[in-house]
Amino acid sequence: MTRIDAVDLFLLQVPDFNTARDPVKDTLLVRVRAGQHEGWGECEAAPFVSLAAFLTPESHDTCRPVGASVLGMRLDDPMNIAEISRRVATNSMNVLQAPHVYSGVEMALWDALGKRLGEPVYRLLGYEKAFPKQPYVVAPFAPTPEETYLRTRDVVRAGYRAVKTGWSGFGNGEFTADRDQLAAARDGLGPEGRLFLDAARVWGNNVAAAKSYSHLLDQFGVEWVEEPFDATALGAYAEFSHYHGRKRLAAGENVNSVFQARQLLDVGDIGIIQIDCGRIGGIAAGKEVALYAERRGASFVNHTYTSHLALSASLHSYAGLERQGLCEYPIDHTALSWAICDDHLLMRGDGTIRVPEKPGLGIAIDGKSLQNYLVDLEIKFGSAVLYRTPFL
Amino acid sequence: MTRIDAVDLFLLQVPDFNTARDPVKDTLLVRVRAGQHEGWGECEAAPFVSLAAFLTPESHDTCRPVGASVLGMRLDDPMNIAEISRRVATNSMNVLQAPHVYSGVEMALWDALGKRLGEPVYRLLGYEKAFPKQPYVVAPFAPTPEETYLRTRDVVRAGYRAVKTGWSGFGNGEFTADRDQLAAARDGLGPEGRLFLDAARVWGNNVAAAKSYSHLLDQFGVEWVEEPFDATALGAYAEFSHYHGRKRLAAGENVNSVFQARQLLDVGDIGIIQIDCGRIGGIAAGKEVALYAERRGASFVNHTYTSHLALSASLHSYAGLERQGLCEYPIDHTALSWAICDDHLLMRGDGTIRVPEKPGLGIAIDGKSLQNYLVDLEIKFGSAVLYRTPFL
Structure with missing residues (x-):
């Protein structure tokens, strides 16, 4: 039985970004660790707010941190991810930002699960084959x-x-x-x-x-x-x-x-x-x-x-x-x-892009490159450290 | 001409709260200062995430911090508040949490504007009189x-x-x-x-x-x-x-x-x-x-x-x-x-509640009581201090 041992969030930002030059100024990457496997995902918008939604202290019943619905849960089967998604939807119903941060977390769960089961994600989703786009x-x-x-x-x-x-x-x-x-x-x-x-x-x-x-x-x-x-x-x-x-x-x-x-x-x-x-x-x-x-x-x-x-x-x-x-x-x-990616989905001679056939999402992360963008972030909430940028 | 000089957020939490005993474990209060006037508002849910939405660093074009659409704006007329609301809706469209934090900010704007104009908020909204409830x-x-x-x-x-x-x-x-x-x-x-x-x-x-x-x-x-x-x-x-x-x-x-x-x-x-x-x-x-x-x-x-x-x-x-x-x-x-409130809307002999007739929202905040709940919070983002609990 595999459990989700850790979910680490990394906020990346273009140093000295220029609003006109850099439509993408920042991003939030998610790393999931489950047993021997590691998965990665990316949240699309407002990374700092999404990070807050993941680790917010407990509030009203329907305003729980997204992290609390994910950490420690099983990750052996696609049904486990469906169950985690239901938990997030219920427990964080009134954390409006929750869908944005959970998007990246869910990607990382599929990536880790795909590696654990030796299958590309599309097969875990029930598709027989992947068609070029x-x-x-x-x-x-x-x-x-x-x-x-x-x-x-x-x-x-x-x-x-x-x-x-x-x-x-x-x-x-x-x-x-x-x-x-x-x-x-x-x-x-x-x-x-x-x-x-x-x-x-x-x-x-x-x-x-x-x-x-x-x-x-x-x-x-x-x-x-x-x-x-x-x-x-x-x-x-x-x-x-x-x-x-x-x-x-x-x-x-x-x-x-x-x-x-x-x-x-x-x-x-x-x-x-x-x-x-x-x-x-x-x-x-x-x-x-x-x-x-x-x-x-x-x-x-x-x-x-x-x-x-x-x-x-x-x-x-x-x-x-x-x-x-x-x-x-x-x-x-x-x-x-x-x-931030080591692999890219390059167009082939026939003018199409192929969905990766490697286990998980099939995209390796460039850890060295991440270091150039990683923001050193620390959140102290009362006497507790709520967040400190983790090691890559 | 009055400008919005400061918007301060205060995260309050029940010390050692008990989930069963305390349905309301925390809250986020907003204090607006505009010229000689001060207004207060309250955000309803997930205070830490809402605070993050207010002060997040700039991200995509539609993921700007709520604060950037409010600070420095005029506050002389109800139309000014409508204009600020439009700015928030546009500039923070993809900060999902924005409506929750802006709710408290907008209340505080009305409270401050009411005090500035010497009118209860309902009159600024265009109502002639307030009916009991x-x-x-x-x-x-x-x-x-x-x-x-x-x-x-x-x-x-x-x-x-x-x-x-x-x-x-x-x-x-x-x-x-x-x-x-x-x-x-x-x-x-x-x-x-x-x-x-x-x-x-x-x-x-x-x-x-x-x-x-x-x-x-x-x-x-x-x-x-x-x-x-x-x-x-x-x-x-x-x-x-x-x-x-x-x-x-x-x-x-x-x-x-x-x-x-x-x-x-x-x-x-x-x-x-x-x-x-x-x-x-x-x-x-x-x-x-x-x-x-x-x-x-x-x-x-x-x-x-x-x-x-x-x-x-x-x-x-x-x-x-x-x-x-x-x-x-x-x-x-x-x-x-x-x-946290010094004033309360108590039921009258006829079994009704009256909307306050005092300028603004008509509710004073109990600053001393707030101190018992105020969370000491500090957020460091790179070399900058993004937030530190302000003085009350």
Whole structure:
């Protein structure tokens, strides 16, 4: 019988980060030790707050520390992870931050369990085999259409055939400026490439504004538009879905529960759900949404702009679903997210990414590189030391 | 022009708390200083995690510390608070814990602004006058029906005419045991008293189980049943509402956004929405839900089991709504929550509670008592001190 002996959290931060240069300034890595095995996971957002949710002193009955539901539990079988997930959901129901930190913990549990059982995580999830995915790269609007053209062209020259553009400034200025930017992205990508647009919630709750862009999206062959509205504007999603086409409407990166994802699909009537396993509560939650989307005839794709450890975790969650053939793929070799992994999921000659077949998540951590980013953190609560950065 | 000069957080904890004896083990108080004025607020849940959300180092664009959206902002007008709330919602969108800490901060902003303008908060919210509310007291099932009878009778002897029972163990054992407990509560309360039942999510998603209790609730004149289902089981709420009666179904204490509250009303079709201003994002958010409920012909009631500072904040949010005449009322004089306030909203001869007419929230804090509970906390992040318990 294997027990979870230790869960260590490591807060990493880019030294002297620059807000403009470093979209990813920090991260929270999780190391689980269970018997002879070690697993790693990554939490996606607000690492310090997530760390606090893991180790907070006991509060109300429904505000217990996430750590208390994990430490000492069995880890011999996928059912053990399901049981831990239920404990966290109940005991930390009113720690709003809990799903974010548990996301990374759950990844690390799967990684450790996979190593213990000698199986890649996707097999433990019940998938027979892993299907390759086509990577799409995020290349937001540059300051000028000329630069957007060059940026997109560079992505194509690196071998990618699918690009997500938009975001920085999209929808906030002149319609003609957006048209020129989209035209530049399409030019850089070429007529055959798959083009997606991130609207970054620019229209809030305003369906008319979104509709006024529908024709432009047709003109430049934009396959789907992502997050045109606020996460809670489900009525706006449904109305625009009816107008622009359900299969051309994507959202989901910000959801932190299976329930919220289902609402986007059921009430918002979107056709593409984008899930970050580093936010939604882990790999099993991602899989649950993927299966739900399939049953509804919708598409599932990961949301990942952090490390290839998080990428691998997300890929495992829908690895066995052949119809779900796309993946969001982080390529920034200069980033903290790249540095912390020893292994990377590189694109193959056929233009696809493969889910690792090694036991667990199949991504080794670069301990030496971690040292360059590790924050020395100490929390004293009364006379007790609640947290001190552990040894790597 | 008044600016927000300082926002100080104080984490309080019952020394050597006992989980069974102390349902409220800790709390997070917020002190705002703006010019010559000082305001206080209270956050409801998981104080250490909420503190972390306030002062976390900058992370992704949507993961900024709550404090950065508040400090230095203007505080001359209610519109200034609305603007700060918008900033927090945008800049801390992906700090899941943000609504919990901002709830206490927003209360403190209203308290300080009320003092600056010499008005009680309800007037700043646009209410002409404050209507009295009938207090109901929470008296959960005791271990035996005999004790439940005595407990309820004691509440009646103290002058209260409305009681919420249930919770501890309700629905988890034999139907006959629940029947005996409910009978004992009704006996203790007398035939005229208003009786409510807290089901504490015991039926999860199981409408049939809830239906099997409907007749029992009739038998003992239970005015409404609270939280029969999980917060996300909106379909179960709607189905049971149709069966048992919309005006006899209450929920909402755990919601942390106006959106979630509206979903309970619109999709769950409940008739009573229970809002904790210490969780939903503050007093203005509570008011928004109260007005929305009125428009739908539903009832609004506060959820409060912390201090009378939090009680006052919640009362101000619906003070001017005459039709909303009930309030949840904490009475435990031995608790941390009681000790930290110098003023308490005591029941008057006519059996009602009055919203304070003093400027701000109208509740003074007992600084000396606070010292008995104040946790000495220090957070070092790299070479910086991120937090050290401030002077009171």
